Amino acid sequence: MTSTKKDPVLVVLQLSGGNDALNTVVPHGDPRYYDNRPNVRVPEDQVLKIDDNVGLNPNMGPMKKIYDEGKMAIIQGVGYPNPNRSHFRSMDIWHTCEPDTQGTEGWLGRTIKEIDPNKENVLTAVNFGRGLPRALAAPGVPVASVGNLATYGVLTGIEGEDQRADALDVFSRIYSPTLGRSMVVDYLSQTGMDALKGADILSTAPESYSSTVEYGSDVVGQYMKNIAQVHLAGFGTRILYTTAPYNSFDTHAGELAAHAKLWTDTSNAISDFYDDLREHNASDNVLLLVFTEFGRRVHDNGSGTDHGSGGMAFLIGDHVNGGLYGEYPSLEESKLLEGDLHFNNDFRGIYTSIIEDWMNMDAKPIVNGGFEKFALV
Amino acid sequence: MLRVIVRISGSFSVIRRVGTIGTPRDLASPGFWQNVNVESHEKYLYTEGERMAEQDIALMAHLMRRAGFGSTYEELERRVSAGYEATVDELLNPEGQPDLDMDILERHFIDWRDMNALEVNQAYWTYRMINTQRPLQEKVALFWHGILCTGNSKCEHGRQVQLQLDMFRELGMKTFPEILRGLARDPAMVFYLDNCMSHKGAINENWGRELLELFSLGVGMDDEANYSEDDVKEAARAFTGWTITNPIPRYPYGRYESNFIYNPYDHDEEEKTFLGETGNFNGDEIIDIICKQPSAARFVARHLYNFFVADEAEVPAWQRTAPRDPEAIKLLEEEYYRSGYNIGAMLKVLFNSDFFKNARFEKVKSPTEVVIGTMRLVRDFTEPKLGLHPLANTIRYMGQDLMNPPTVEGWHTGKEWIDSGTLVERINFAADQLGNIGLPGVKDIVSRIESEQITNPEGLVDRCLEMVGSYQLADETRGQLVEHAGKGGSVTPGTQEYSQCISEVLQLIVATQEYQFA
Numbered sequence: 001m002t003s004t005k006k007d008p009v010l011v012v013l014q015l016s017g018g019n020d021a022l023n024t025v026v027p028h029g030d031p032r033y034y035d036n037r038p039n040v041r042v043p044e045d046q047v048l049k050i051d052d053n054v055g056l057n058p059n060m061g062p063m064k065k066i067y068d069e070g071k072m073a074i075i076q077g078v079g080y081p082n083p084n085r086s087h088f089r090s091m092d093i094w095h096t097c098e099p100d101t102q103g104t105e106g107w108l109g110r111t112i113k114e115i116d117p118n119k120e121n122v123l124t125a126v127n128f129g130r131g132l133p134r135a136l137a138a139p140g141v142p143v144a145s146v147g148n149l150a151t152y153g154v155l156t157g158i159e160g161e162d163q164r165a166d167a168l169d170v171f172s173r174i175y176s177p178t179l180g181r182s183m184v185v186d187y188l189s190q191t192g193m194d195a196l197k198g199a200d201i202l203s204t205a206p207e208s209y210s211s212t213v214e215y216g217s218d219v220v221g222q223y224m225k226n227i228a229q230v231h232l233a234g235f236g237t238r239i240l241y242t243t244a245p246y247n248s249f250d251t252h253a254g255e256l257a258a259h260a261k262l263w264t265d266t267s268n269a270i271s272d273f274y275d276d277l278r279e280h281n282a283s284d285n286v287l288l289l290v291f292t293e294f295g296r297r298v299h300d301n302g303s304g305t306d307h308g309s310g311g312m313a314f315l316i317g318d319h320v321n322g323g324l325y326g327e328y329p330s331l332e333e334s335k336l337l338e339g340d341l342h343f344n345n346d347f348r349g350i351y352t353s354i355i356e357d358w359m360n361m362d363a364k365p366i367v368n369g370g371f372e373k374f375a376l377v
Numbered sequence: 378m379l380r381v382i383v384r385i386s387g388s389f390s391v392i393r394r395v396g397t398i399g400t401p402r403d404l405a406s407p408g409f410w411q412n413v414n415v416e417s418h419e420k421y422l423y424t425e426g427e428r429m430a431e432q433d434i435a436l437m438a439h440l441m442r443r444a445g446f447g448s449t450y451e452e453l454e455r456r457v458s459a460g461y462e463a464t465v466d467e468l469l470n471p472e473g474q475p476d477l478d479m480d481i482l483e484r485h486f487i488d489w490r491d492m493n494a495l496e497v498n499q500a501y502w503t504y505r506m507i508n509t510q511r512p513l514q515e516k517v518a519l520f521w522h523g524i525l526c527t528g529n530s531k532c533e534h535g536r537q538v539q540l541q542l543d544m545f546r547e548l549g550m551k552t553f554p555e556i557l558r559g560l561a562r563d564p565a566m567v568f569y570l571d572n573c574m575s576h577k578g579a580i581n582e583n584w585g586r587e588l589l590e591l592f593s594l595g596v597g598m599d600d601e602a603n604y605s606e607d608d609v610k611e612a613a614r615a616f617t618g619w620t621i622t623n624p625i626p627r628y629p630y631g632r633y634e635s636n637f638i639y640n641p642y643d644h645d646e647e648e649k650t651f652l653g654e655t656g657n658f659n660g661d662e663i664i665d666i667i668c669k670q671p672s673a674a675r676f677v678a679r680h681l682y683n684f685f686v687a688d689e690a691e692v693p694a695w696q697r698t699a700p701r702d703p704e705a706i707k708l709l710e711e712e713y714y715r716s717g718y719n720i721g722a723m724l725k726v727l728f729n730s731d732f733f734k735n736a737r738f739e740k741v742k743s744p745t746e747v748v749i750g751t752m753r754l755v756r757d758f759t760e761p762k763l764g765l766h767p768l769a770n771t772i773r774y775m776g777q778d779l780m781n782p783p784t785v786e787g788w789h790t791g792k793e794w795i796d797s798g799t800l801v802e803r804i805n806f807a808a809d810q811l812g813n814i815g816l817p818g819v820k821d822i823v824s825r826i827e828s829e830q831i832t833n834p835e836g837l838v839d840r841c842l843e844m845v846g847s848y849q850l851a852d853e854t855r856g857q858l859v860e861h862a863g864k865g866g867s868v869t870p871g872t873q874e875y876s877q878c879i880s881e882v883l884q885l886i887v888a889t890q891e892y893q894f895a
Contacts, residue, residue: 088495088530088781102530102784122797131774132798134783145798154801155888157809163881170861170885174854181851184688184741184792188800188890195797 006285007238008358011227011273012108013220013290014133014243015266017250018087020305021295021312021341023259024060025074025328029053032331040255040300050074054328059263062271063314070322071274073315073376075350077329079343083294083309087247090293095135097348097367107351108239109138110366111359115238122198123235128223128242136241142191144198149206149226153199154192172196205233213276218265219245224273232280238359249292255304266290274316283318287358287377289350290314295341298331310341313350319358319377326374346371353377433457435847437464439737442846442895443685444468444728445512447750449818450825450844465728469550469721471511485761492536493632495529496766499779501539503769506749507758517549517720518542519745520684522780523788525560525592527569529781533624534632537565538780550721553677553713554668557593561660562637564621570785573620575613577645585613587785588663594672597696603672604652611649616660618644668718671710677723678709685727687739688791705732738849738894741791744775746895747803751887754845755810756818775802795893807887811845814880823879827870834863841882848891858885 023040027033028047047055048064054076056064066072080099084090096103108125116124119142127136127145136143146152154171158164175192206229215225223242230237244266251258270288277283291313296305310329329341336342349371355363357377364370434450437457441448445468448456456464467473482504483489488497509515527541541563548559560566567573567584575581586609590596594603620643621635649658652666667673679700683689686705690698700706708730709723716722727733742750748771752758758765772779776799782788813819822844831840838858842848850858862882868875886892 086530086532088528092530092783104783104789127798130770130802132776132796139793142797145801154804155808155884156805157812158881158884159812166861166864167881167885167888170857171888173857174885174889178851178853185851185890187792188795188893191795191797191800192804192890195801198797199801 007236008360009231009237009286010108010239010354010359011231011286011288012135012239012241013224013266013270013288014091014135014241015249015290015292016087016091016244017247017292018090018294018296018307019249019262019292019311020251020255020259021076021310022298022305023255024057024263025050025054025076025312026057027054027328027331030331032333036299036331038300039302040305050324054324057259057263059260060267063267063316066271066274066316067322071316071318071320072322073320073374074324075313075315075345075374075376076324076326077310077341077344078291078313078326078347078350079294079310080346080348083337083340083343085294085307085309087250087293087307092134094291094293094347095133097351104134105138106133106135107366108135108241109141109143111355111361112136112141112143112239113138114361114366115359119194121236122194123201123230123237125239125241126202126227126230126237128226128240133241133243136239142194142198144195144202146202146226149202149229152202154196168196201235202230205229205235208233211276211279213272213279215272215276216265216268218269220266221269221272224269225276228273228276231277231286232282251296251304252301252306253304255300270316287315287317287320287354289354290316291347291350297339298336298341299339308340309337310343313347315350315354315376317377321375321377325376345374349373350376430457431843431847433461434843435737436461436734438846439734440464440728441512442746442750443516443733443740444724445516446506446746447753447846449754449756449821451821462729465725468511468513468728469725471514471550474510476511477505477508482761486765491631492539493534495535495778495781496769498529498535498539499769499772500765502542502779503749503772504758504761504765506745507752513724514546514549517724518545519743520680521545521549521556523684523782523790524680525556525566526782526785526787527563527565528785531569532565533568534634535780536632537568537634540634541565542780550724551719552668553593553673553718553720554664556720557588557664557667558661560592561588561616561619561664564635564637567619567621567637568635572616575617575619577617577643580610580613580617580645582609582613584616585609585611588612589667591692591786593667593676594670595676595692595695598672598675599699600697602696603670608651611651611658612663614645614647614649615651615658615663618642619660673718674710674713675706677713677718677720678706681709681720681723681727682706683790685724686733687736688741691789691791691793692786702732705730708732738891740895741794742893742895743788743790743794744772744777744799744803745779747775747807747893748772750846750895751807751810754818755813755816756821757810757816759817771802771806775799775806800893803893804888807892808884811883811887812880814876819880819883822883823876826879827875830870832867832870834859837862837879838882838886841879841886845883845886845892848886848889850886850889850891854889854891858882861885 023042026042026047028044029052042057046058049055093099095106097107112125122142123144125136125143127143130147132143132145155167158167175189177189209229209232215221227240277286292311295308295311297308326345348367351367352363352371353373353376355361355366434453434457437453489501492498506515527538529535529538532538544559544563548556570584570587571581572584589604597603618640620638620640622638624635625633651663654666689701712723712726776794826840831837868878
């Protein structure tokens with residue numbers, strides 16, 4: 001249990017496309033890694049070694065620093081039974097916790113409903129990116145979805161400050177609840193007012209923000225900055241979510257160059273975010289989860305790697321018990337699953353640890369069952 | 378252009394488009410005024426003829442929103458002069474209109490040759506829906522796509538879902554058994570619902586179950602169950618051996634689609650009992666038995682009503698929820714049997730019925746309808762150009778990932794399309810388009826209103842409402858728009874301020890709750 005007095009906040013960074021686990025947490029001590037990766041490999045002398053067996057990708061220096069401070073947990077060999085190698089389906093499973101049937105409700109949607117059942121705060125959850133990830137979706141749960149915090153709002157395309165102010169004025173009067181309309185129109189009106197209210201509040205976040213941290217100009221860097229801005233503005237936001245650009249981690253070809261850039265940007269963004277929170281003395285109630293929908297094939301395809309199973313997840317925060325969790329999946333041929341790493345930790349166990357030990361809620365109805373926890377926080 | 382001010386009960390009003398009413402000489406004759414209908418609350422003068430014309434336009438706008446994706450005002454005028462029933466007939470016979478010239482498009486969008494990625498398929502369909510001259514054909518494909526669901530999330534090759542849509546385009550308005558037979562042989566569906574994993578002596582029930590539950594009968598009707606668990610198993614047995622060919626390996630030349638193949642050696646030849654009938658059934662006989670059932674008639678009728686007429690309760694509730702309009706459903710069911718299960722015939726009855734004509738704005742637009750309808754209105758992307766993929770993505774941002782529905786049940790519709798995120802996407806998208814005076818459709822609206830010399834705020838707002846599809850706003854909302862339009866004082870046609878004023882009114886119209894309804 002955490003002892004933090006402030007409400008716990010969860011930040012989620014989704015790495016879409018299937019991050020190559022083997023080249024992220026590199027099993028440099030296992031010759032079978034080099035046998036299987038004749039081309040798409042991280043040379044042993046470049047690995048940022050954690051121990052004699054594994055180490056981080058050389059482009060993850062800033063994250064290695066967090067790890068060395070004991071504030072980062074690496075969960076190895078994460079997955080679920082009967083792995084699905086479709087991006088969409090696998091991501092759906094991570095989002096809904098429904099590996100056997102197709103679900104529509106997200107685990108975080110259900111979490112938000114528990115946190116704020118009466119929808120008292122339109123900003124209980126904020127997503128950065130266009131469109132709502134299914135993880136955050138649940139009927140009747142409002143989530144602000146922000147494409148660009150600097151320009152977020154209703155009728156943003158109207159040019160001229162006065163013109164837009166006028167138009168918003170009309171908009172708010174049009175959407176004010178009035179008697180005698182149908183239920184659906186009432187619902188639309190309420191939703192429109194929620195959106196307007198959320199946008200009004202959110203627009204103040206960048207104004208009140210100042211920091212010495214300079215984030216990278218890449219999408220993840222900018223969204224992590226936005227997440228910091230919203231967290232620091234104190235709107236009572238409990239869940240913040242963002243996604244690395246659409247399937248960017250899907251490194252079928254030219255992986256070495258692409259993956260290096262991805263992890264340079266991503267680990268900079270993560271460490272900038274953490275530094276930013278610490279600079280503002282606002283890190284102690286924040287937990288960051290970084291995940292991907294699956295790992296990639298053990299054997300490379302000459303220039304990249306194809307869809308596989310068993311992946312890696314990271315948890316970062318002041319209250320995280322840093323270290324390696326779960327066994328690194330064996331590279332022994334007989335232990336592979338159709339040429340992939342065999343997962344040995346169910347992702348729902350990570351969710352359960354987060355929901356119960358960080359958010360202080362009952363995880364079973366949220367993750368659809370009981371799963372073994374990790375002592376992560 | 379003559380502008381006439383008439384004093385009515387102390388307030389001023391303007392006769393619009395005097396030219397269509399009559400000459401000044403007509404106005405001076407006492408008989409003329411007997412034909413003029415004064416609607417004081419709208420402060421307008423209409424002749425009966427003009428009122429009729431506006432009503433015809435409004436009805437045609439309704440038809441084109443439902444049987445297509447909406448039309449420009451010019452197209453509506455053209456269709457009104459052709460007549461309502463003639464338009465229904467034209468829509469029901471798509472082959473009378475030219476198909477899109479895909480050859481030139483494939484040369485522009487080279488990824489359209491391979492059609493693997495979901496985004497490419499979505500862009501292709503978006504383009505098709507914007508530019509088709511067979512709007513009902515595309516709408517019917519969208520209709521079936523939302524019911525007889527297959528998704529890219531479980532599909533080896535994205536083009537396979539596109540080919541399924543081609544099947545819906547071809548068969549969608551033919552008979553229900555023809556559609557189900559096409560579906561049962563569709564490689565994307567055979568793979569999606571695992572019928573290729575269903576074998577003699579070791580059935581996989583997935584296809585058998587969804588065929589009954591989601592594709593043809595529904596769980597139940599009037600509180601009764603429509604089929605038993607045994608019927609599911611027997612149906613699955615009858616479809617054993619209905620499978621797909623192994624695809625040609627992906628490397629080195631890219632992906633190829635699978636084809637349907639019937640494997641008689643893997644087909645269960647034993648006797649089956651299905652919905653009370655016994656025989657050595659194969660899949661096609663199962664479909665024939667299904668289509669005879671009263672619950673199949675109800676299923677098709679309710680789905681047509683829900684998609685084309687008015688939002689109903691969500692589908693899973695149908696077993697226990699009576700139809701919103703039982704009379705309408707009865708009429709459609711009768712036509713189902715009379716026509717030999719013909720969907721086109723049912724649609725003809727539907728579009729020509731009063732229950733359809735009166736159901737204006739009774740449906741929340743789907744994201745596809747918002748985006749395609751708006752694009753058809755502003756007439757952008759009428760030829761291949763950059764930016765099509767991002768445009769197609771907006772449909773996903775609004776909550777409808779086309780060709781990749783969330784589950785085999787398809788999308789929840791009606792008010793469930795709306796949350797604070799998707800509503801902002803809808804409003805901003807439509808307002809951005811209508812605020813772009815450079816787009817041909819917006820230009821047309823501005824110059825049309827300009828040529829009519831309308832300058833009073835009420836006239837401007839009402840004319841704009843007609844131009845975007847004869848929307849009707851709540852009185853308070855209309856009042857707000859009129860007030861906003863009149864804020865800057867009077868505007869003069871031909872000036873920058875005039876276009877600006879119209880464009881702002883258009884932006885606010887598409888930002889209203891009312892614009893979210895079809």
